[in-house]
Amino acid sequence: MAERPEDLNLPNAIIARIVKESLPDGVAVSKDAKLAISKAASVFVLYATSCANNYAMKAKRKTLNAQDVISAMDDMEFSRLIQPMEECLQAYRKEQKGKKEAAESRKKAREAEGGEDNDDGEDEKEEEVNGEEDTANKDGSGD
Amino acid sequence: MAEQKSEKHNCLLPLSRIKTIMKSSPDVTHVAQESLFVITKATELFVQDLAKTIHKKSGSGKSVSYKDLSTLVDEEENMQFLQDIIPKKILAKDYLDKQNNTESDDDIVMLD
Numbered sequence: 001m002a003e004r005p006e007d008l009n010l011p012n013a014i015i016a017r018i019v020k021e022s023l024p025d026g027v028a029v030s031k032d033a034k035l036a037i038s039k040a041a042s043v044f045v046l047y048a049t050s051c052a053n054n055y056a057m058k059a060k061r062k063t064l065n066a067q068d069v070i071s072a073m074d075d076m077e078f079s080r081l082i083q084p085m086e087e088c089l090q091a092y093r094k095e096q097k098g099k100k101e102a103a104e105s106r107k108k109a110r111e112a113e114g115g116e117d118n119d120d121g122e123d124e125k126e127e128e129v130n131g132e133e134d135t136a137n138k139d140g141s142g143d
Numbered sequence: 144m145a146e147q148k149s150e151k152h153n154c155l156l157p158l159s160r161i162k163t164i165m166k167s168s169p170d171v172t173h174v175a176q177e178s179l180f181v182i183t184k185a186t187e188l189f190v191q192d193l194a195k196t197i198h199k200k201s202g203s204g205k206s207v208s209y210k211d212l213s214t215l216v217d218e219e220e221n222m223q224f225l226q227d228i229i230p231k232k233i234l235a236k237d238y239l240d241k242q243n244n245t246e247s248d249d250d251i252v253m254l255d
Contacts, residue, residue: 008164014155015190022191023198023207032209036229037193041156042164044189047224048182049165063173064165069181077221081188088184089177 010045012038051075154183161186 015038019029049064051072056064066089073082161183165174194207196219201211213231216222233241 007160008167010156010160010164010186014157018155018187018190019194022194026205027198028206029194030206030208033197033207033212036209036212037190039228040193040225041186041190043225043228045161045164045182045186046168048185049168049171052178052182053168053170057170063175064171064178065175066177066181069178069185073185076224078185078189078192081185081192084188085181085185089181092177092180 008042010038010041015041047076048072154180155187156183158183 012034016029016034019034019037023029048069052064052068054075055068055071056062070082070085070089073079073085158179162174162179165171165179165182193215197207197211197215198204200215201207209229209232213229216225216229217231
């Protein structure tokens with residue numbers, strides 16, 4: 001998947017924006033500091049993935065789920081990130097649920113119409129995403 | 144303010160790129176959509192947290208330099224994983240001196 005080493009870098013512009021937004025106005029961040037933060041973020045992703053994967057492997061699951069990631073934060077001594085993460089996850093779940101319901105009601109409406117629509121591609125994609133999530137939830141029934 | 148609310152669960156960083164990084168780990172087989180989202184969010188929070196912490200510690204208030212960052216990485220326990228990629232910058236002269244010193248130290252050890 002990652003063919004070139006650059007594929008493992010995160011976009012510097014976005015990292016720079018996150019940094020800028022979290023600091024008060026007028027604070028200058030040097031170029032090499034920004035680059036180092038960007039690299040740090042990449043390594044953070046790998047480190048978190050690896051810690052989370054340990055939890056999945058311990059539970060003999062093949063799919064990494066959200067709870068694994070949250071548990072990993074404790075190991076990494078980043079417990080202070082857990083609360084905002086959980087809040088985001090709740091919002092995300094709500095949003096996904098809303099999307100699923102909207103897709104279903106669209107589907108029903110289309111069936112009632114007689115189903116002549118070219119919009120199928122998008123719907124299939126959405127179902128696939130939800131399917132993946134369902135298996136993840138089954139896997140992680142212990143949490 | 145409504146925009147800020149939606150930003151809370153919309154990711155700034157590209158999910159596809161994060162997934163590529165996650166999958167580059169050989170042990171990882173499947174990644175649930177939710178865990179991808181949580182890791183992405185965690186990374187954003189980590190960057191915010193890192194920026195704020197360096198700024199607080201740097202003391203100068205108006206600027207953040209590489210040195211502030213490498214000092215933080217060196218001091219904080221939970222930043223240890225970054226030590227290889229954010230090392231302290233040292234002058235080539237100091238490095239060579241250090242190497243010479245350790246070499247002579249080795250000699251002493253060998254003599255003992």
